[in-house]
Amino acid sequence: MATISLTRIKAFIHSIRWKITVAYLLIIVVAFCVIGYSLIQLVGEYLFTQRTADDQRIANDLAKNCGDYLVAFDARSLYDTAMDNATTGQTRVLVLDKLCTVQVDSDSRLNGRRFITAEVERVINGADSDYGFYDTGSAVKPWFRAAFNGFSGVNVMTGLYASAIRGPGDELVGVLVYLSGVQEIYESLRDIQLKILIWLIIVAAAVMVVNAMVLRTVTRPIGELNTGISRMSQGDLSARVVVRGNNEFASLAKAFNSMSERLEQLDKSRSQFVSNASHELKTPLSTMKILIETLMYQEPLDPGMAKEFLGDINQEIDRLNRIVSDLLTLVSIDNGMKMNLSELDIGALLQEQVKRLTPLARENGIELDCSAKESVEVDGDTLKLQQVIYNIIDNAIKYTPRGGEVHCTLSRTGKKAVIKVSDTGVGIPESDLPHIFDRFYRVDKARSRETGGTGLGLSIVKQFVLLHGGTIDAASTFGKGTTFTIELPLSGKRQED
Numbered sequence: 001m002a003t004i005s006l007t008r009i010k011a012f013i014h015s016i017r018w019k020i021t022v023a024y025l026l027i028i029v030v031a032f033c034v035i036g037y038s039l040i041q042l043v044g045e046y047l048f049t050q051r052t053a054d055d056q057r058i059a060n061d062l063a064k065n066c067g068d069y070l071v072a073f074d075a076r077s078l079y080d081t082a083m084d085n086a087t088t089g090q091t092r093v094l095v096l097d098k099l100c101t102v103q104v105d106s107d108s109r110l111n112g113r114r115f116i117t118a119e120v121e122r123v124i125n126g127a128d129s130d131y132g133f134y135d136t137g138s139a140v141k142p143w144f145r146a147a148f149n150g151f152s153g154v155n156v157m158t159g160l161y162a163s164a165i166r167g168p169g170d171e172l173v174g175v176l177v178y179l180s181g182v183q184e185i186y187e188s189l190r191d192i193q194l195k196i197l198i199w200l201i202i203v204a205a206a207v208m209v210v211n212a213m214v215l216r217t218v219t220r221p222i223g224e225l226n227t228g229i230s231r232m233s234q235g236d237l238s239a240r241v242v243v244r245g246n247n248e249f250a251s252l253a254k255a256f257n258s259m260s261e262r263l264e265q266l267d268k269s270r271s272q273f274v275s276n277a278s279h280e281l282k283t284p285l286s287t288m289k290i291l292i293e294t295l296m297y298q299e300p301l302d303p304g305m306a307k308e309f310l311g312d313i314n315q316e317i318d319r320l321n322r323i324v325s326d327l328l329t330l331v332s333i334d335n336g337m338k339m340n341l342s343e344l345d346i347g348a349l350l351q352e353q354v355k356r357l358t359p360l361a362r363e364n365g366i367e368l369d370c371s372a373k374e375s376v377e378v379d380g381d382t383l384k385l386q387q388v389i390y391n392i393i394d395n396a397i398k399y400t401p402r403g404g405e406v407h408c409t410l411s412r413t414g415k416k417a418v419i420k421v422s423d424t425g426v427g428i429p430e431s432d433l434p435h436i437f438d439r440f441y442r443v444d445k446a447r448s449r450e451t452g453g454t455g456l457g458l459s460i461v462k463q464f465v466l467l468h469g470g471t472i473d474a475a476s477t478f479g480k481g482t483t484f485t486i487e488l489p490l491s492g493k494r495q496e497d
């Protein structure tokens, strides 16, 4: 159990889904941190600049008012001025003499004590004014904190403004210290911080939801493809995936489907081929077995009949031989047959095959003629082109009844040599026409077998023509005749002429 969940967790961590999610989260957090930090800096700076300017002005004004009173030791007026400008819990006014002794404290607790901070020191040393911020809860010395306690609470930020009090001769007579709470600025900044955090959470959650939806559209087709591929690798070639939408995944799914369809077709045609081949081989074998058994059990042996049967057996062996050599030819085509190309005169080659088949035509009472007088050069493999033309004319003779005609023509059309073989034979029904180049396909099985056909001739012819970069087509009217048209590219040299 534990190992399963561990491997699952590992797989999840390695998944694209997880990596993209982490990347998104990182981007959002970093973006918000940068934006948040800059925003707080900007707003803080703005609020503090304004506040310090205001407070410093108050401190300077007070210092100006206090100058004469301090020189005259008018404690009453000093006290009144301090009290007038102090608000309980918000602001506090201290009047120090030159020695930093508190002469007047609006909160009275520091009266008579020395009050020295860095800002006060700087003013004593000649500066007109200075200011600083203190966390009255922690950052100040204990005595200072004690002095502040009750002033504006603990852990409260306070601004301290020191301003020089000058006498009539412009000499330094004391320092005015003005304390003012800035807690609300900190609070508004903390408020902004909190709002940014809330927005961060909201945006992150929204992005995660959208991300999950987008990832689903990405990972779902990948998962389906994965299942399809593993089904195929286990031998189930009927595996297909659902094509959704019109995106890259849809085209991937389409490509997968057409690939598996093609593989399934190939697989089917391969087993069909094996079954056809076995069947074709079995027929002559069964015939021979019957003939041999009949002879074996014949008592006494009739020499005349024996001779006839042996002749039949010989014919069946010839048939087997033809089928096997045709099959071997097809296998070598499938394995990428080597071509012995040379420039040859297809006209002469056609004449030669017509001459070779004339005796057969005569025997079958068929008139065979060839009107190819000119020489047309093509780049080809002589033996293969001989076999192509022989097969086509042989078929024409075989499938034409006595008294019929077979015509061969050769012409040059554009960059092609066009060979036509027409007969006035039995023709091919329209429904069979698209299949005649298929392996083992025969329109009339009985007739084909009678004439020694294997049903492989035209498929070999077609492969040979394709290997030459040519095309082959058949047009036929059932009962009237058939025309086969072969087009071969002219020899490279000739094409340039």
Ligand SMILES: Nc1ncnc2c1ncn2[C@@H]1O[C@H](COP(=O)(O)OP(=O)(O)O)[C@@H](O)[C@H]1O
Pocket: 391, 395, 396, 397, 399, 423, 425, 426, 427, 428, 436, 441, 442, 443, 444, 448, 449, 452, 453, 454, 455, 456, 457, 458, 459, 482
């Ligand atoms: N000239 C033709 N006229 C009529 N039918 C033909 C002709 N050529 C081929 N066919 C048909 O095409 C089938 C396939 O031809 P092919 O592959 O050469 O096989 P086969 O060994 O039967 O000759 C033949 O069985 C025949 O039915």
Ligand SMILES: [Mg+2]
Pocket: 391, 394, 395, 453, 454, 455, 457, 458
């Ligand atoms: Mg044939």
